[in-house]
Amino acid sequence: MHKRTVATRIVGFCLGGTILLLLPLVVRNDYVLRVANMMLIYSMLSLGLNLTTGFAGQLSLGHAAFYGIGAYSTAILALRLSLPFPWTLLCSAVIACIFGLLLGIPTLRVAGDYLCIVTIGFAEIVRLVFLNWMSLTRGPMGLPGVPPAQLFSFVFLDNRSYYYLFLVLASATLFVIWRIVGSQIGRAFIAIREDPIAASAMGVSIVYYKILAFAIGAFFAGIAGSCFAHYLMFVGPNSFNVDESLIMLQTVILGGLGSIPGCLLGTAIIVVLPELFRPIYMYRMLWSGILLIMLMLWKPQGIMGKVTLGHLVRRNKLFASLKSKAVGLMRK
């Protein structure tokens, strides 16, 4: 790596860090802080999804399910068992992680766009369970009255204290993901993304790393979900639908698959931009659709991405032979 890039990175990191640390001291507007808090929650989601999709190449459109599982776990644990805060966070992350392991299992047999459909199916089943398991989740009414986060005797009540809490958690997420990506695990992920068959020939266990990619992504989504539940003090099934998964994938694709700074930038754009143009806020999803199309047409690798989407799925021989057989059947 060139010295200059290292220097720019350090400068950028320090600058960004200072701005983020000082932001709540300068800005006293609750609304701005609220947006910033949501941005921090989304950055945890986006970082996790970037690991699964950007680095390990497992396209997931079901990330909202883990977010929802984290949020509901926190709400249920806090309301039913009155578990205190740090434990709810930890338990939710672990529960989401277990579901991530579960979703990771089909990835062993399914890849590419089929996998994407499996993840959507999984997310929809999870949402339907939230919606219909009345005795546990109160269905469409949701779970109100989740207690605020509390560390020892300090209760997080205002936006500013939450901001620092989320900043710490998001930084921890960033650090862990950054270390994972730089480690042997990260290299294994990239090897699987680039060519699973070659990777397995080189002794990379595809089973282990694919499942691990989902589990890690889900773990951080669980943390984000837990933060969301404590912060909003309410959990409802509509916060975790397909659109939510789409927004998360969008943050990752916009910033650039497989790029950590890109995914933070993507999150900032996706979360903040609609707030800046408040009059068009209700057309948010319309604009994001147009944005997705334009991105694919002109810059499919995203703002800071190095990976082109072509790497994610190659036209495989399996499909070609399958198709010719199917066409043969159709002709009969």
Place this chain on the structure above:
Amino acid sequence: MLSQQLINGLTVGSIYALIAIGYGLAYSILEMINFAHGDTYMFGTFVCLTFLENGMNPFLSVFLAILIGGLLGVVIERLAYRPLRAASRIAPMISAVGVALVLRNGAQLIWGPAAYSFPPLLPRVVLFVFGLRLPVLQLYIFAIAAVLVLAISVLLKRLRLGWAVRAVSQDLEAARLMGIPVDRVITLIYALGAGLGVAGGILYSTYYSTVFIGMGFSGTMKAFTACILGGIGNLYGACLGGIVLGVAESLTAGYVSSAYRDAITFGLLIIMLVFRPSGILGRKTSQKV
């Protein structure tokens, strides 16, 4: 009770089959998951509703809605899919997600988020045959869907256009070299698929007497599930898959819980993708390196 559920399942299944055929045709040619398929048919159904509410002749409005749906398919293909044909498989899929978002939210802007009641286009009389309760509506829907499916299969087998479609889906480049206007054929496939989808959507709305924004997304997923169940790229596979899905859903709704009806769709989809991705009628293939 069981026969009743089976009849309901067959009716819904025939609608799913219609939607799935259009989807499967496009998929078999471009290997692209068209996330916007369901939203196109939702849009067309809303257009039909608007025509009907303004007092237009039912036949004319259904015809026009199907036409507009087909046109929408052409426009989408031209703007969002064709420029990406040379790209990877994921890029057009994400572009399709974008189109779906645009259509869904566009429809929400035009018609609002509410669910509307759909006027009865077909008679709702009930016949009794050997003690079996046979609603005429369901017979009609089944018959219309069957006629459309037959028409499509004749088109694919007998007409020159059908040959062109099959040639393109076998090998796009070779078909181009043989002088087949590939771009026009693909455009036509999208138009046909979207038109069939709108026909299915109108039948769906007639059957349930309702039309709502969310039916787009669920339609996409159901079309995809039906295709996967039957085997991708196979016309009869898509039909069979649609009917299996419809029967499975109505049996779930009748005997387990109607709230989890859609969960069955997704559950079937995941199980099928994991254990037999080539579908009921497909054959197993092994991956070559």
